[in-house]
Amino acid sequence: MTGSLLLRNARLLDPVSGEYTEGDLRSADGRIVEVGPGLTAADMPSVDVRGAVVLPGLVDAHVHVTASTADLGSLPSSSPSYVAVHAARTMGRMLDRGFTTVRDASGADYGLADAQAEGLFRGPRLLFCGRALSQTGGHGDSRTRGTHAKDDHPCCAGLGRVADGVDAVRAAARDELRKGAHHIKVMASGGVASPTDRIDSTQYSAEELSAIVEEAEAANRYVAAHAYTARAVNRALELGVRSIEHGNLLDDRSVSLFLSQEAFLVPTLVTYWALKEEGREHGLPESSWRKVDEVLGAGMAALERAARGGVKLVYGTDLLGGMHRHQNHEFRLRGEVQSPLEVIRSATSTAAELLNLTGEIGTLAVGAHADLLVVDGDPLADLGVLAEPKHFRHVIQGGEVVSG
Incomplete structure (x- = not known):
């Protein structure tokens, strides 16, 4: 533009x-x-x-523009061109909601970013990480218990790639950086939309997480980690992760680590509200829908604890499928805890700082x-x-x- x-x-x-x-x-x-x-x-x-x-213009620092359905496990079987057209429409609607820059938290790639930058479709500026890194059986592993074959083919749509062991995660991080990743996304705990893990689990060893952080820092990039529990949040922060996504079950030690590490928290309150209200009608499997309650009620308390402690908070939504239309409702939810100015900063100046785009x-x-x-x-x-x-x-x- x-x-x-x-x-x-x-x-x-x-x-x-x-x-x-x-x-x-x-x-x-x-x-x-x-x-x-x-x-x-x-x-x-x-x-x-x-x-x-x-x-x-507003910034949403946690989106999944290729998530055309809440059934994330079905994405790899979708045509990449079909998913790309869906993503273009989703991004155009984000622009109409006032978001001129978004950070994708797994799924989008350099093709979508380049197409938007060249004006081939309407949409916010797109900062991408490619595929999120997940351990076997982690939040980015969409296989059910009865599925054995692993399909991480780069031509297929999907949000995660499975890599185990220090050498493998180094190679995976380097591969995403090779393709132009603005940041590396890693799954450091269990999650809602994954079939075989528990929300209270920690994922990846300290050695594996440290290797991923080292590769990102070597390329002058940073790591964003999906993490819910205080145990997962705190170990990620201690190992050099710069951005914690969600953090619904953090504790007072988490707040201290955010401050000492100069890290950022990206709560995504609206997605739990939307998943509970209408997730199943947009493809969320029943087993995942039952996990929503484990994080739904805690999100607001975590936001209040972090805001009171002076943590740098950034606007994010994490919506999937037809629930993207609720993107601006996050303002209303955060306004129950923070002042209007604090929420506005989270979607403008503080978001720019996280994205290394201050000024x-x-x-x-x-x-x-x-x-x-x-x-x-x-x-x-x-x-x-x-x-x-x-x-x-x-x-x-x-x-x-x-x-x-």
Whole structure:
């Protein structure tokens, strides 16, 4: 996206300071080039947004754009082209919900990222990890007890790849990095949508996790770990994992480790709410649906504990299949614990820090990508403004109005 645009008479929200300024914002070649009162630009289109708030485009740091169904085990039998078309539609709808950047937490690859960047379809900027790394019988192993053959063929759709042993996980991490992974995703505990593991299990040995972290750091990347229990969260943090996904059952020691390790927590409250309400109708197997209760109630308490302790929190949703439409409901859920400004930061400036894109996204500063959200209403007074896309007047990506 390399558009040029002048927004006039805006209320500009800086998510870091939490302050509004009245003025104009001008972008050129997809970047913000000037912010201030009384700007003019005769050679570019302008939009008068008087009465509206302008904030940075939103970031969702835990999505699965290729998860066209909640029955994740069925994905490898789907045509890759079918899954790609589904993903393109899913990403277009994410853009309409105000998300101009997303971090995929397994499933998406360089093909989708390149196609979006080249403008072949509408969608948020896509940061991908390729396949998540899983031990045999781990959260990324979709085989049932009676299935013996392992099919990790790269042409097939799917979210995980199975690798066991230090040498094998090194090779798997290097392979995902070879294909351009922005981060490495690892399954460090059991999960809901996997058939043969328990949520309270830890996964991968310390030696295997350390090897994965070492490979990511050697490539100037980082590791994001799926982990629920305090035991799984804490050992991952101790071994150098930078981003914990979910963390529903963390404890006070977890909070201390997040702070000392300068790590990030990406809660995904809305997916448990959605899975409980309608997961089965979107393909979630009955055995997985029964596991939801183990993490559903604990998520809000974990968020409150982490927020109170000063952990860096990032917005994430983890929705699957037809439940993607609830993406903005996460704002409402987090607003039960955090202030509106804290939630907005989690989807803008703090998310940018996690993604190593500070100054590039999540800000209205000069030089950043001109990814902007124009909303009717004051999100600092009412998070419902962001929870309901009907309040969005314009979504702007790279200086071009792409929705609204």
